[in-house]
Amino acid sequence: MGLFSKKKDKKQQSVKENNKGSKKDTKGKANEDISEKIELNDENSNVFLKNKRSLKDLIAPESIDFTVDHRYAEIGDKNYMKNFYVGLLPNSVNFASFLHGLYNFGTVDTSIFIRPIDNETAKADLSKLRTNLEMEYLDNGGSTNRADDMASKVAEARRLREEVRDGLNKIYEVSIQGTLYEDDLRTLKNSTDQLKEMLSQQDIGLKSATYCQEEAFTSNKPLNDNKLGEWHTFDKRSLACVFPFTSNNINHPNGVPIGFNMDNGLPIFYDTFHRGLDNYNMVIFAKSGGGKSTFIKMLAARSSTLDNVQNIALDIEPEYRDIADTLGGVNIDVGSMSTTIINPFDIVVDIVKDKLTGKLVEKILLSDKINGVTSILMTMAKGQTENNLYYGDMTRMIIKQIVKKCYDDLAITEDPASLYRRADDQLVGDKIVGGLVKKEMPTISKWYQTLEKCPMRILIQHMSLTLITY
Numbered sequence: 001m002g003l004f005s006k007k008k009d010k011k012q013q014s015v016k017e018n019n020k021g022s023k024k025d026t027k028g029k030a031n032e033d034i035s036e037k038i039e040l041n042d043e044n045s046n047v048f049l050k051n052k053r054s055l056k057d058l059i060a061p062e063s064i065d066f067t068v069d070h071r072y073a074e075i076g077d078k079n080y081m082k083n084f085y086v087g088l089l090p091n092s093v094n095f096a097s098f099l100h101g102l103y104n105f106g107t108v109d110t111s112i113f114i115r116p117i118d119n120e121t122a123k124a125d126l127s128k129l130r131t132n133l134e135m136e137y138l139d140n141g142g143s144t145n146r147a148d149d150m151a152s153k154v155a156e157a158r159r160l161r162e163e164v165r166d167g168l169n170k171i172y173e174v175s176i177q178g179t180l181y182e183d184d185l186r187t188l189k190n191s192t193d194q195l196k197e198m199l200s201q202q203d204i205g206l207k208s209a210t211y212c213q214e215e216a217f218t219s220n221k222p223l224n225d226n227k228l229g230e231w232h233t234f235d236k237r238s239l240a241c242v243f244p245f246t247s248n249n250i251n252h253p254n255g256v257p258i259g260f261n262m263d264n265g266l267p268i269f270y271d272t273f274h275r276g277l278d279n280y281n282m283v284i285f286a287k288s289g290g291g292k293s294t295f296i297k298m299l300a301a302r303s304s305t306l307d308n309v310q311n312i313a314l315d316i317e318p319e320y321r322d323i324a325d326t327l328g329g330v331n332i333d334v335g336s337m338s339t340t341i342i343n344p345f346d347i348v349v350d351i352v353k354d355k356l357t358g359k360l361v362e363k364i365l366l367s368d369k370i371n372g373v374t375s376i377l378m379t380m381a382k383g384q385t386e387n388n389l390y391y392g393d394m395t396r397m398i399i400k401q402i403v404k405k406c407y408d409d410l411a412i413t414e415d416p417a418s419l420y421r422r423a424d425d426q427l428v429g430d431k432i433v434g435g436l437v438k439k440e441m442p443t444i445s446k447w448y449q450t451l452e453k454c455p456m457r458i459l460i461q462h463m464s465l466t467l468i469t470y
């Protein structure tokens with residue numbers, strides 16, 4: 001029946017199209033007529049066209065067998081499906097999360113049939129229902145609990161009828177069906193149990209379409225032909241909850257597109273700095289040649305162009321050189337042959353959480369910095385000589401004291417403001433300029449000069465000051 005009506009539709013459509021063509025220009029019509037004739041001839045004579053495979057032939061499975069069992073069907077030799085329908089529903093449903101489990105559970109196709117009931121019928125039926133309920137209420141047999149239940153049902157019917165009458169609400173008939181696909185029977189059974197269990201927590205009763213697998217399967221295809229006929233009554237508010245608002249997909253509002261979710265085919269928008277994420281870190285696992293580097297480059301390119309995110313690659317091979325060039329970035333060479341010099345004494349202001357107030361504050365982690373620079377200088381010194389004995393704790397202490405002195409000389413403390421000094425006002429053109437200027441940071445040469453200038457006596461004094469606390 002369904003197929004027949006579809007064919008009819010198609011014919012009507014082609015007739016319509018032909019009419020359109022003839023209205024537009026007669027030449028077009030003539031062309032169409034000729035092509036139609038050729039087609040007819042081809043179908044009969046041209047073996048190549050006659051036997052051509054269509055898209056349907058390509059995507060159709062080898063077979064679908066509904067006779068193997070009345071509880072499931074077999075697709076080809078090694079795929080199974082189970083068709084079911086929603087048989088029971090709770091009295092009221094939650095907005096946004098209703099049917100979430102069904103939509104996002106593995107490979108499940110879901111169909112929702114919606115049949116609007118016209119307001120007159122809805123009002124008349126609700127009136128009838130209300131009268132019946134009121135009769136039952138009056139005839140409740142003396143049980144107060146039952147009387148309460150009936151009273152609330154009567155009130156609900158009255159409320160709904162009033163809303164429909166005033167045009168605030170509408171009544172629908174809704175039918176919900178699903179098909180679950182799995183690779184083997186055991187998994188199919190487990191997944192069905194899991195899905196049923198999950199939905200039952202929301203009082204949604206999923207029923208297997210036993211003995212009517214084929215009907216349920218064809219109902220669940222986009223043919224708008226519900227062969228199962230298991231309907232529920234919904235009002236406008238409940239129906240609004242049926243819409244798939246949520247998905248198990250990553251979809252950050254300002255994210256960049258990074259690909260498609262293989263489970264549900266939806267695009268993934270990912271924002272590294274999204275508040276919902278615990279931190280900014282990301283780990284990428286894949287086998288060699290799996291596309292890890294390509295992914296990172298794509299993320300860098302898209303996040304920098306779409307979201308203005310700055311990317312820094314610490315690159316041992318010059319693998320990211322091209323992408324930096326393409327995106328208008330800079331490549332900084334660091335190495336023994338390069339002219340770029342990194343000053344280990346340079347200070348960056350950190351943002352740390354205040355332990356007492358929990359607020360984020362700017363701070364210079366000076367002792368960490370001093371330890372860091374000391375380690376670098378120690379490593380550099382060790383690199384020049386094999387004699388590790390000489391470069392022991394004492395040397396480390398001396399290096400550290402001089403590093404500390406370099407910062408002390410510039411009056412740098414943990415306060416970020418100590419990085420700046422007040423410049424003298426001076427006349428530039430016709431303007432007086434002044435204000436805060438960043439202090440010049442110590443360098444390794446400066447450190448060496450400080451070391452040379454520092455008499456042993458002062459060094460020892462420094463060290464004893466450090467040790468005095470013990």
Ligand SMILES: Nc1ncnc2c1ncn2[C@@H]1O[C@H](COP(=O)(O)OP(=O)(O)O)[C@@H](O)[C@H]1O
Binds near residue numbers: 286289292293295
């Ligand atoms: N999504 C993709 N589509 C097609 N080819 C890809 C894709 N991702 C990576 N490639 C190709 O696969 C090869 C290996 O990718 P690569 O990122 O170097 O892998 P990995 O860093 O994981 O070893 C490259 O030639 C790359 O162009």
Ligand SMILES: [Mg+2]
Binds near residue numbers: 292293294
């Ligand atoms: Mg790689």
